[in-house]
Amino acid sequence: MSTSDARQRWKEWREERAEVVSTPYGPLALTGTYWLSGLSEGRIPDTPGHWTEAPGGSGVLLTATAGDGLALDGRPFEGGTVLTADAGPGAARVAHGERKLVVIRREGLWAVRVFDPASPGRRAFAGIDAFEYDGSWVLPGVFRPYDRDRTVAVENADGRTRGLGVAGELAFVKGGEEHALRVSAEADGSLWAVFADGTSDVSSYRFRFLKPGAPDAQGRLTVDFNRALLPPCAFADHFICPFPPPGNRLPFDVPAGERNLLTR
Known part of the structure; x- marks a missing residue:
């Protein structure tokens, strides 16, 4: 692929990124993450219903009256039901007006996320600042799997330490x-890493994500730092992004990829 073609595809990728994060239920719409263990009497601030852990930890027990104005699967809801984890806002079963109430589970703990299309974050969004495209940051790479999956303890954006599978x-x-980043693997084999470098907290966000895709049968893949991503917590404080694990701070500047959120 020529440099001009690669640059054009990168520009299209940037436009798609801006569209995705600014959708009505994208990351900018997140206004709160509420852990059931920390709720007072099962109440989520400014949200109706009673939210508690179901017996045996099997899910989230939601009880509500008709006057609460909640909808379940698109229909007015009253009574009680047990909810399991949603795949995301688009698959959320519970809504309150235009807001989506998304059930999540992390390390055995249940929480509810509130996504609001009218969030201050969406209203203030003015784009994603990025470094200029630089073909010298498109590098051949190789994935070297461990003999077994490992878990490392890393601090998260909410101040808690959690396990990160690598x-x-x-x-x-x-x-x-040669340099190496510890990477996690998705169910489909695609890899992702959370990393920092010399630009972090200086000319770019404090850390970024890299999603190079899946390696081929020989473990080869392309590492394109021009597509380094801002993590979800750059768009809303209520995400619990993992910080870079030990070894994932590169000893040089990476002036490529997304830099920071732009606001009005």
Whole structure:
């Protein structure tokens, strides 16, 4: 692929990113993450219904009256039901007006996320600032899986420490030296990493994500730092993004990829 073609595809990718994050139920719409263990009497602020853990920890027990104005699966809801984790806002079963109430589960704990299309974050969004495209940051890489999946303890954006599953290392060469990032693997085999570098908290956000896709049968794949992503917590404080695990702070600047959120 020529440099001009690669640059054009990168521009299209940037436009798609801005559209995705600013959708009515995208990351900018998140206004709260409420852990059931921390709720007072099962009440979510400014949200009707009674939210508690179901017996045996099997899900979230929601009880509500007709006057609460909640909808379940698109119909007015009253009574009680047990909810399990939603795949995301688009699959959320419970709504209050235009707001979606999304059930999540992390490390055995249940929480409810509130997505509001009228959030201050959506209203203030003015785009995503990024470094200029630079073909020198498109690098050949190789995935070196561990003999078994591992879990490392990392601090999260909400101040808590949680386990982060890592499947191996993604190695690449820059400036004549090999470097490696610990990477996690999705169910479909695609890899992702959370990393920091010399620009972090200086000319870019404090850390970023990298999603290079899935390796081929020989473990080879392309590492394109021009597509380094802002993590969800850059768009809303209520996400619990993991910080980079040990070894994932690169000892040089990476002036490529997304930098920061732009607001009005």
